[in-house]
Amino acid sequence: MEATEILKMNKQRWEVSAERFFGRTALPEYGPFTLSELELQLFGSICGKKVLDIGCGSGHSLQYMGKEGAKELWGLDLCTKQIETAKSVLKNQQAEVKLIESPMEENPGLPIGYFDMVYSIYALGWTTDLSRTFSHIYDYLKPGGTFVFSWEHPLHDRLKYEESSFTFNKSYVIEGPEYNEGWHNLAVIHHRKLSTYINAMIDAGFVLEKVIDDVCLPVEHSKDPSRWYSTQKANLVPATFIIKASKK
Incomplete structure (x- = not known):
């Protein structure tokens, strides 16, 4: 299936x-069964920063950034409904807000070398072109800028109850586009090894600072171990991974 077809289907x-x-x-x-930014402090001080959210969804991550004092809030998302919702969620922000409907594989006119921080929370794995997406993100950042993203750990959906x-x-080692069971096989997501994400970031020019796949379990276990995200599965493989990198 061609990338344009996948983007159309997923949208x-x-x-x-x-x-x-x-x-x-x-x-x-950052995602299921992992540590939060309150504990990890990957961004450091956000006050006065220009931030860009790749796959901004309903705008709630940008809302958090606004509460932390970000100067400019930019968001990019493929979905019209998500952008419309984000506009509503962010309408009372003191920071400047700019939301753009676009696939992450393209630069819809975002400024180059402009952002202090670019991040993506459980969205970047949807890309049909990982190298191109990382290249764009690298370009968007100022020298010394921070890039943080989280995504479902690539071991997670290999395991089934x-x-x-x-x-x-x-197979964990066979990569490529596949219909996703979590979306009832109505969406296509590329399976990629963790090393593929890491090496693609290095190839794009990023300096890696942290790779996190720690598991943080709640006190109570899931009643149904067959759920997509269950504590029983999280006891065996991480649900989420997080990577922090910077631009040279």
């Missing part, structure tokens, strides 16, 4: 499904 699915994700997996949270036990039902 259609997001327009239908966006509402169930409003406000979910947003800063200061069947007949009272967890088994690996997909």
Whole structure:
């Protein structure tokens, strides 16, 4: 399937499904069963910074950045409904807000060498072209700027609960686009190894500072271990990974 077809399919699915994700997996949270920004402090001081959110969704991560004192809040998202919702969520921000509907694989006119911080919370893994997306992000940042992103750990959906036990039902080492079970096979996401993300960032010019896949479990366990995100699965493989890097 061509990248343009995948983008079209995924956009259609997001327009239908966006509402169930409003406000979910947003800063200061990085994703399921992992540490938060309150604990990790990957961004440091945000006050007075120009920030860009790749896959900004409903705008709740940008809202967090605004509360922390960011000077400019920029967001990019493929989904019309997400952008419209983000506009509503961010309408009372004191910071300047600019939201743009566009796939992350393209630069829709964002300024080069402008941002202090670029980040993506559980969105960047949707890209159909990882190298191109990282190259754009590198260009958007000022020298010395910070890039932080989180995504579902690539081991997570390889493991499935069947007949009272967890088994690996997909290869970790075979990469490429595939229909995603978590989206009832109505969306296509590229499976990539963790090393693929890391090496693509290095190739784009980034200096890696941290790679985090620590697991943080709640006191109570999930009642249903077959859920997409269950504590039982998180006891075996991380649900989330986080990478912090900087521009030379």
